[in-house]
Amino acid sequence: MVFFNASENIHPMLKKYPFYIKSTVVLLGLTLFVYAMSSLKEILIPIAFSLMLAILLNPLCNWFVKKRTPRVLSIILSLLTAIFFVGGIAYFLSSQIAGFSDELPLLKKKITELFAQLQTTIDQRLNINLQKQNEWIGSAGTSMQPFIGQTLGTVVSSLALVILLPVYTFLFLFYKTLILNFFYEVFAEKNLKEVGEILSETKKSIQSYVVGLLLEALIVAILNTIALLVLGLKYAILLGVLGAILNVLPYVGGAIALALPVLIATITKEGFHTQLLIIIAYLIIQFIDNQFLIPYIVSSKVKINALISIIMILLAGAVWGIPGMFLSIPFTGVLKIIFDKIPDLKPWGKLLGDEIPTRHKGEIWGLRRNKKSLSEKLVE
Numbered sequence: 001m002v003f004f005n006a007s008e009n010i011h012p013m014l015k016k017y018p019f020y021i022k023s024t025v026v027l028l029g030l031t032l033f034v035y036a037m038s039s040l041k042e043i044l045i046p047i048a049f050s051l052m053l054a055i056l057l058n059p060l061c062n063w064f065v066k067k068r069t070p071r072v073l074s075i076i077l078s079l080l081t082a083i084f085f086v087g088g089i090a091y092f093l094s095s096q097i098a099g100f101s102d103e104l105p106l107l108k109k110k111i112t113e114l115f116a117q118l119q120t121t122i123d124q125r126l127n128i129n130l131q132k133q134n135e136w137i138g139s140a141g142t143s144m145q146p147f148i149g150q151t152l153g154t155v156v157s158s159l160a161l162v163i164l165l166p167v168y169t170f171l172f173l174f175y176k177t178l179i180l181n182f183f184y185e186v187f188a189e190k191n192l193k194e195v196g197e198i199l200s201e202t203k204k205s206i207q208s209y210v211v212g213l214l215l216e217a218l219i220v221a222i223l224n225t226i227a228l229l230v231l232g233l234k235y236a237i238l239l240g241v242l243g244a245i246l247n248v249l250p251y252v253g254g255a256i257a258l259a260l261p262v263l264i265a266t267i268t269k270e271g272f273h274t275q276l277l278i279i280i281a282y283l284i285i286q287f288i289d290n291q292f293l294i295p296y297i298v299s300s301k302v303k304i305n306a307l308i309s310i311i312m313i314l315l316a317g318a319v320w321g322i323p324g325m326f327l328s329i330p331f332t333g334v335l336k337i338i339f340d341k342i343p344d345l346k347p348w349g350k351l352l353g354d355e356i357p358t359r360h361k362g363e364i365w366g367l368r369r370n371k372k373s374l375s376e377k378l379v380e
Contacts, residue, residue, distance in 0.1 A: 050168030096238035
């Protein structure tokens, strides 16, 4: 991050080299960076989540300090508040899953019947006999074993995350002043203003993004649950809440959230009209979410355009798995804030954002400006 004081000297030197040499150096650097991020993911993922949680809990910790509570106790109380909040959600979901597990034998029987009917239909209409189908299923199961192993690895790393998360968060909050002083002292004195603006905007954007995300998830969970209850689907509350949690992943999570109730409706209900109604209801909820909830509730400073969002989610998923998919959008937003503050990187910041220019050339860019969202106003 020595962009501020080094870019003025390095940039003229780079202009002497042809484009293909500069692009090769950049690609090599990105390759080494991605390799390092992938190799160290067990260490970096807990640190990344802890940093976000520390930024989110910082206002609460400061509030306790203003009430003349000792700093260490303030950090502990802030962590306990977060633990109780997450624990309450986990208890609610576990109670719903317990009711779902009671009917697993019936669901398994229904799935077996539907699968047998599907195999018979394929045999009759596509002339693919049962033996051939079973061979394909067996080969598919073999190819799925690495994926299952990766999933189990994700579960194990999640347990490690649960243990390390409060420890790292406590240390980030405790050494906050030391870390901030480090960033200020690394750069030249003339760049202190830019450094302060980046740190301040990063903190506000992450706080407002997470607050807005929680509000959005609550509203989407309520809408999902109401729609599924009206349609008479079993496990409506569980599926509605899970759909809201999955909706945190833009574009990708919405498709998975829709597939779950459609699958349950296929297993528990006759015919296909319920599935069609679920799809219509979820499309309406997605329209409300995209057109009203996200623009007016979630942070406008962390809004990344759809193309970059999908690319970053897939790249982060390939490098860090499911945790990377959840972290991709806020950290891309942080990159956009940094790019917008560095003159040589401003075009990259515009490329990441969703402000659409009205002209493709010229000195004046007509941009669609974003008003402050509800979450940003709450954070302020």
